[in-house]
Amino acid sequence: MVWCPAWPLTAAVLTGRSGRGPEFEPAQPLMVMHAQRVSCCSPAAWREGVRPGQRKRQAQGACPHVVIVPHDPDRDARCFEPVVRAIGTLVPLLDVESPGSLLLATRGPSRYVGGDIALADRLMALAATGSADALDASGGFGVGVADGRLAASLAARAAARSGRPVVVPSGSVATANFLAPYPVSVLAPTVGCDPQLIDLLCRLGLQRLGDVAALSATDLLDRFGATGVALHHLCSGTDDSSPSALPPPPDYTVRESFDDPVPQLDMLVFAAKSLADHLDAELAARGQLCTRIVVEAESEHGETSRRVWYRAEGLRASAIVDRVRWQLDGWINGTDPPSAGITSLCLTPTDLRADSGRQQGFWGERSQADDDAAKAITRVTGLLGPHSVRIASWCGGRDPRGVYELVPVSEVGADGRRHSERPPTPPPWPGSLPAPSPTVVHHDPVEADVLDAHGRRVTVSGRGAVSAPPELFVRSSHRFVVAHWAGPWPVEERWWDQRSRRAAHFQIVIDHPHGPQAYLLEISGGRWFVVGEYR
Amino acid sequence: MAIDSLRRPASELAAGLAPKHGSLTFAHERLLPVVPGLAALFGVEVTADGTPLGLTRGHTVMCSGVAAVSCALAVAAAPSRAGSWVAIVGEPRLGPLAAAEAGVVLERTVFVDDPRGGDPASVLSALVDGIEIILVPSALIAALPTSLTRRVQTRAQSRGAVLVVVGDTPSIVPDLRLTTRAHEWEGLGNGFGHLCRRRIGIELDRRRGRPTRGDVWMPGERGDVEACVSTGGSVVPLRRPG
Numbered sequence: 098m099v100w101c102p103a104w105p106l107t108a109a110v111l112t113g114r115s116g117r118g119p120e121f122e123p124a125q126p127l128m129v130m131h132a133q134r135v136s137c138c139s140p141a142a143w144r145e146g147v148r149p150g151q152r153k154r155q156a157q158g159a160c161p162h163v164v165i166v167p168h169d170p171d172r173d174a175r176c177f178e179p180v181v182r183a184i185g186t187l188v189p190l191l192d193v194e195s196p197g198s199l200l201l202a203t204r205g206p207s208r209y210v211g212g213d214i215a216l217a218d219r220l221m222a223l224a225a226t227g228s229a230d231a232l233d234a235s236g237g238f239g240v241g242v243a244d245g246r247l248a249a250s251l252a253a254r255a256a257a258r259s260g261r262p263v264v265v266p267s268g269s270v271a272t273a274n275f276l277a278p279y280p281v282s283v284l285a286p287t288v289g290c291d292p293q294l295i296d297l298l299c300r301l302g303l304q305r306l307g308d309v310a311a312l313s314a315t316d317l318l319d320r321f322g323a324t325g326v327a328l329h330h331l332c333s334g335t336d337d338s339s340p341s342a343l344p345p346p347p348d349y350t351v352r353e354s355f356d357d358p359v360p361q362l363d364m365l366v367f368a369a370k371s372l373a374d375h376l377d378a379e380l381a382a383r384g385q386l387c388t389r390i391v392v393e394a395e396s397e398h399g400e401t402s403r404r405v406w407y408r409a410e411g412l413r414a415s416a417i418v419d420r421v422r423w424q425l426d427g428w429i430n431g432t433d434p435p436s437a438g439i440t441s442l443c444l445t446p447t448d449l450r451a452d453s454g455r456q457q458g459f460w461g462e463r464s465q466a467d468d469d470a471a472k473a474i475t476r477v478t479g480l481l482g483p484h485s486v487r488i489a490s491w492c493g494g495r496d497p498r499g500v501y502e503l504v505p506v507s508e509v510g511a512d513g514r515r516h517s518e519r520p521p522t523p524p525p526w527p528g529s530l531p532a533p534s535p536t537v538v539h540h541d542p543v544e545a546d547v548l549d550a551h552g553r554r555v556t557v558s559g560r561g562a563v564s565a566p567p568e569l570f571v572r573s574s575h576r577f578v579v580a581h582w583a584g585p586w587p588v589e590e591r592w593w594d595q596r597s598r599r600a601a602h603f604q605i606v607i608d609h610p611h612g613p614q615a616y617l618l619e620i621s622g623g624r625w626f627v628v629g630e631y632r
Numbered sequence: 633m634a635i636d637s638l639r640r641p642a643s644e645l646a647a648g649l650a651p652k653h654g655s656l657t658f659a660h661e662r663l664l665p666v667v668p669g670l671a672a673l674f675g676v677e678v679t680a681d682g683t684p685l686g687l688t689r690g691h692t693v694m695c696s697g698v699a700a701v702s703c704a705l706a707v708a709a710a711p712s713r714a715g716s717w718v719a720i721v722g723e724p725r726l727g728p729l730a731a732a733e734a735g736v737v738l739e740r741t742v743f744v745d746d747p748r749g750g751d752p753a754s755v756l757s758a759l760v761d762g763i764e765i766i767l768v769p770s771a772l773i774a775a776l777p778t779s780l781t782r783r784v785q786t787r788a789q790s791r792g793a794v795l796v797v798v799g800d801t802p803s804i805v806p807d808l809r810l811t812t813r814a815h816e817w818e819g820l821g822n823g824f825g826h827l828c829r830r831r832i833g834i835e836l837d838r839r840r841g842r843p844t845r846g847d848v849w850m851p852g853e854r855g856d857v858e859a860c861v862s863t864g865g866s867v868v869p870l871r872r873p874g
Contacts (some may be wrong), residue, residue, distance in 0.1 A: 466764065470717035470740070473762025477744060480755055485745040489728035489738045501728035503743050531826060533851035534729040536701040566823060581820040583827075604820060604827050611698050612814035615827055629727065631817075631827065631851075632701040 098246075099184065099220055100253035102236045103137040104197025105129045108176035109166040118172065126160050131168040133504070138163075140236045170419065171426055173197065178427025181404065183223045192389065192407040196423065200249065200407065203242055213242045217262030241265070244272045247331050250287040251279060272334025277307025288331060289408070294324065306332040349387075350445040351376045358397040358438025362429055365394070365439055366422045372444050373417035380446065386411040387446035392421050394428070394442050396435035402428040405447070417444065474506055495529035495588065497617065497629050498538050528586060530602070535617050535629025542626035546571040547579070547603075547618065557601045557620055561587045570607050570616070572627065577607040577614075585620070602628070662689055664764070664794065665710035667735060669857030673836050673846045683714060688807070689764075689792035692785055696770075696800035697812035699832045701726065702734065702850050704798045706857045707810070708765045709735030711794070716764035721756065722746035722772045723798070733855025748772065753780040760784065760793045770799030778803055809837040815847070829853050831860060 101107065106127050113120035121127055126142035128135050135156050138147040146159035156163060173196035181193060184201070187210070191201040207216045217240040224238040241252025243265035252275070256263040265275045281298045283306070284290035303309050309317070310333035317325030351372045359365055380387060389407045406412070406420040421442070428435065474486050487503035494500050547555045549565035556564045563585060570577045584603030591597045600621035606613050617629035663685035671678045674686035687693070687707065695703040708718045708731075718741040720726055732738050742763070747755035753776060759766050766788075773781055781804050788795045797804060812832045819828025829849045837843040852858035 466715055466717055467740075469762035470742075471762070473719075473759050474742060476758040476761070477755055480758060481745055481747060481750050485747075487743045487745075489732075489741065489743070491738075497727060497729055501732075501738070503724065503728070506742060532733050532853065533827065533829070533855040534733055535727050536705065536730040536851075537725050538727040538729075539725060563823075581817070581822060581825075583820050583823060583825050606817045606820050606827075609698070613817050613830075614698060614814065615817050615820075615830070631830070632699060 098198065098200045098241050098243075098249035098253040099224055099238055100241070100250060100257060101197040101224075101238050102254070102257045103129075103139060104177065105137055105168070105173045106139050106166055108173040108196065109169075111176045112172050121164060121166060126163045127166050128156060128163050129166045129168050136168065170196065171423060174423030175427045175430060178424070178431050179226075180224050181427075182433070183226050184220060187219060187223060190405070192405045193420075194407045198250075198253075200246065207242075213264045214262065217242055217256075217264060221262060239263070243275065244269065245331075245334055247284070247288050248272045248276055248334055251276065251283060254287075269334045273307075273310055273332075276332060276334055277305060277310065279306045280304060281306060281309065284328075284331070290328075294321075294328075310334075349376065349379065349449075350443060352441060352443045354441045355439065358440050360429075360438040362422070362425055365425055365442060366418060368442055369421040369425075369444070370414070370418050372442065373414040373421070376417070376444055376446065377414040380449065384451060385449045386413075386451070387449050388412065389446070389448035390417060390420070391445040391447055392417075392424050392443075393445070394425060394439050397437035397440050398435070400435045400437075402435075407448075411450075412446075478506070493526060495526040495590075497530065497534050498540055500534075528588060530586070530604075530617070533631065536632050537630040539627055539629065542619070542628070543572075545618065545625045545627045547605075547620075547625050554623075554625075555620075556623060557585045557587070561585055561601065567603070567605060570605060577609060579605050580608050580613060581606040584618075662792075663687060664689060664716065665714050667706055667710045667857050669848050669850070669852070669859045670706060670834075672859060673834060673844055673848070675844060683710060687711065687794060689794060690789035691807040692788065692795045692797065692804060693808045693810065694770075694797045694800065694804070694806035695810045695812070697832075698814040699812035699830070699834075699850055700798050700800075702730075702830075702832075703810050703812050703834065704767050704796045705731050705734035705736055706850060707794075707796055708767060709856065711765055712737045712740060716740070717742070717762070718765045718767065719744055719759045719763045720767045721759065721769075722748065722752075723767065723769050726767075730851070730855060734851065735856050746772070748775060752776055753784055756784045756795075757787050760788045760791050760795070763793065765794050765796060767796045767798055770797050770801035773797055774801040774803050776803070807839060809835075811835045811837070812850075829858070 106129065109118065109127070110121050110123050112118035123139070124141060126139060126145055126147065128138040128142050128147055130136065130153060133152065135147060135149050135151045135153070137149055142160055142163050145163070147156045147163055177196040181191065181199060184191060184199065188201045188206045191199050193199045203213060203216060207213050210216050210219055220240045221238060236257055237260060239253045239255070239257025240262040241249050241254070241256045242262070243249040243252045244267055248265055252263040252265050265272060281295050281303060285292055285295055298309065309328060312329070314326055314329040317329045321328065353368050353372055388411050389405060390412055391403065391405050393401060393403045395401045402424060404424045408416060412420070478486050484505045486506045488506050489501040490504045492499060492502050547567045548569040548571065549555050550568045553565070555567050558564070567579045567582050570579050582603060582605040585601035587599070587601045589599050598621065600619050603618045603620070604615065605618060606615045615631035616627055619626045619628045664687040665683040666674050666676065666686040668678050668684060671684040671686065674684070676684040676686040678684050693707055695707065712718050713735055718736055720741065721744045724743060724745070728738055731741065744755065744759065752772060756766065756768070785795065785804065797806065812834050815831040815833055817827060817830050819825050829852050831847055832850050833845065833847055834850070835843050835845045847860040849858040849860055
C-alpha cells in the first residue's frame with residue numbers, strides 16, 4: 098500500500114503552484130475542514146497541537162495562525178492522477194482507494210524488481226516524482242508491504258511516520274504479531290469499520306487487535322454474526338480481500354458508447370450517472386453491493402484510462418459517479434490529456450458482497466420520511482443553491498439569537514442529526530432568559546425607542562439602574578403604551594477581545610389594538626433595538 | 633373460508649377491496665397528530681399514548697392573528713415529534729429556540745431561504761413532495777399568482793403534505809383556519825418578573841360545520857401549548873412549585 102497521510106494539503110499546494118487555486122506554503126501549518134471538523138492537518142500544524150476531529154475553534158485555539166485549506170475532493174483526485182500514472186509505469190494493476198492512497202498486489206512486481214524492500218523504495222521514488230517539496234505539507238508518502246489490506250494500510254501509516262518503507266514478513270503469524278499491538282480504533286480509518294462497533298469492542302474490554310484475534314472465531318460469530326467473523330479474519334491477519342490481479346468477470350459490466358466523441362467532462366459524468374444508477378439498481382435487486390469497481394474510458398484515438406477503485410463501505414451510485422469524475426478530470430485536465438474525445442465508458446464491478454445495509458445513510462437511521470425529505474432537500478438545493486437549505490445547530494449562549502445557528506445542510510452532511518440535538522443537559526448559561534423564547538428573532542437589529550413619562554429616552558446606567566420606568570414604546574413612528582415591563586438583565590460578553598459587548602435586555606408587554614403584545618428589547622450604546630417578538 | 637377472510641389483517645382486506653373501490657386509506661393514515669393542548673379544539677380525544685390524531689393530511693392550515701407564529705409551531709409540533717419533517721420556508725427570523733420549546737424536533741426541521749428570487753412554486757412543489765409539514769409566510773403566498781398557489785395546494789393534497797400558512801392572506805383558501813386573539817400575558821410586572829405564559833383565544837374554522845372556540849396557554853410555561861383549564865373569575869391556576 099502506498100499512502101499519503103494528508104494528501105488534500107499536497108494537492109492544494111500543487112494546485113496553488115500551477116495557478117489554478119490559492120497558493121499555500123508547504124511549511125506553514127495547514128488544515129482541511131470538512132463537516133465542521135478538522136479532517137487532516139499538516140505536520141507543522143500537528144506540532145502545534147492541531148488534531149483531526151477537532152472543531153475549528155479548538156484547532157485555532159491550539160494554533161492561531163493555522164491556514165484553512167478548502168475541502169475539494171475533485172482537486173485531490175486530479176492531483177493524484179500523475180502519481181497513479183507514475184506508479185502505473187511499474188505496476189499496471191492497482192486499486193485506488195481514495196485520493197492519496199492506493200493498493201497493489203506485490204507478488205509479481207516484487208519478483209521483477211528484486212524483493213519487497215526494493216519495490217517499496219522504487220514506489221517511494223515514483224510517488225514523490227515532481228511533488229517532492231510539496232509533500233512537506235502532508236508529511237510525504239509511506240509505503241507498507243504486508244499480507245492483507247489492514248496490515249498493509251497500518252504498515253503504510255507507520256512508514257509515513259518514519260519516512261522509510263515498512264515491510265511486514267509474509268505469513269499469517271507474522272501479520273498477526275504485527276497487528277496485535279494496534280488499538281481497535283484503527284479499524285475505522287483503514288477498513289471503514291462502524292464506529293459504534295469499535296466503541297462496543299472497547300467497552301467489552303477488547304482494546305487491541307490482538308485481544309480480538311485471541312478470541313475464537315465461533316464466539317465472535319455468535320455475538321456479531323458475519324461481521325464478527327470478518328473482524329476475526331482482519332485482526333488475525335487472515336483477511337483474504339487482497340487486491341487481485343485477475344481480470345474482472347464480465348457479468349455486470351455496463352458500457353456506454355458514444356457515436357460522437359465527447360470532449361466535455363460534464364457530459365461524460367452525466368452518462369456515468371445513468372450507468373451507475375443502472376448498475377446500482379441491478380446490484381440492489383440482487384441484494385449485492387460492489388466494493389471495487391473498474392472504470393475504463395477510451396478516446397477516439399484509442400487512448401485508454403483504466404482505474405480500479407476500492408471502498409470498504411461499498412460503492413453506491415453517487416460514490417461511483419464521484420470516482421468516474423475524479424478519474425476523468427485527472428485524465429482530461431491533467432498533464433497527458435487524450436488527443437480526442439471519449440468514445441466509450443465502461444464500469445465493471447469486480448468485488449461484490451451481500452448488501453448487509455452496513456452503509457450508514459445520509460441522515461443516520463432512515464425511515465421513509467427521511468428518505469423523501471433528503472430527496473426534497475436535494476431538489477431544493479438544486480433549485481436555490483447549496484446554502485439555501487439550512488438546519489439549526491445548537492451552540493448555546495444567553496442571547497436567543499445565538500443559541501441555535503443555521504448551518505447549510507450541504508456542509509453539515511451526515512452530522513445533521515447530531516448537530517441539531519441539544520445536549521441532554523445543556524450547560525448553564527447564567528443570565529439567559531427562561532422559556533418561553535421569542536418566536537421571531539431579529540438577527541439584524543431593528544431600531545426602536547423606549548420613552549419615559551416625560552418623553553425622554555429610558556437609559557441604563559453602568560451599574561444597571563434604569564433611569565425611569567418605561568412608558569412608551571416607539572417603533573417605526575408608531576407609539577404604544579407599555580403595560581408591563583421587566584429588566585434590565587445586563588449582558589456583558591467577550592470583555593476580553595474586540596467583539597466585547599455590553600447590553601441590557603428588557604421584556605415589555607404593550608397595549609396593542611389587537612391585544613397585548615410582548616417584545617424582547619435590548620439597549621446597547623444608548624440605543625434601543627428589538628431583539629425578539631413573541632408572536 | 634369466511635372466517636379465514638375475517639382473520640386477515642385489515643390492510644390485506646383493504647388491498648383486496650382496492651381494485652373495486654379505488655384506493656382505500658385508513659383514518660390513521662390520513663390523519664396526523666395534534667398536540668394534546670389543541671385536542672379539544674380539534675374535537676378529538678386524547679388517547680392513551682398522548683397523540684390525538686386530528687390534522688388531515690393534504691389540508692392547508694392558515695394561522696392568523698397575534699399568535700400566528702406560535703400557533704403554526706404548535707400545529708407542526710406533534711407531527712414533527714411523530715417523525716415527520718418540517719420545512720420553514722422564507723422565514724429565517726423564526727426562532728429555532730422557540731420552535732424547539734414548542735415541541736418541533738429540530739433534527740427534522742429545515743430552514744429554506746426565501747425562494748422569491750428563484751421560482752417559489754417549484755420550490756414549494758419540491759418540498760411538498762418529500763416533507764410533510766411546510767410553514768410558509770402569508771407574504772410569500774400572496775406574492776404568487778393564484779393559479780400557482782392552487783397548483784401547490786393540489787400537489788400537497790395528492791402527496792399528503794400539510795401547508796401551514798403563517799398570517800392572513802386572501803390569495804389562498806385554507807381548509808382549516810386558526811384565528812388567534814391574545815388575552816393576556818402572565819408573569820411580567822412593572823419592573824419585575826419575566827414572561828411566563830400567554831392566554832389566547834383561538835377559533836378553529838373548517839370550511840364546513842360551525843367553528844369551535846377555546847382558550848389555551850400558548851406559549852405555556854415551558855414554551856409549548858397547555859390546555860386552559862376554565863378557572864372562572866379571577867382565580868389564578870395553580871402553578872407547579874419551583
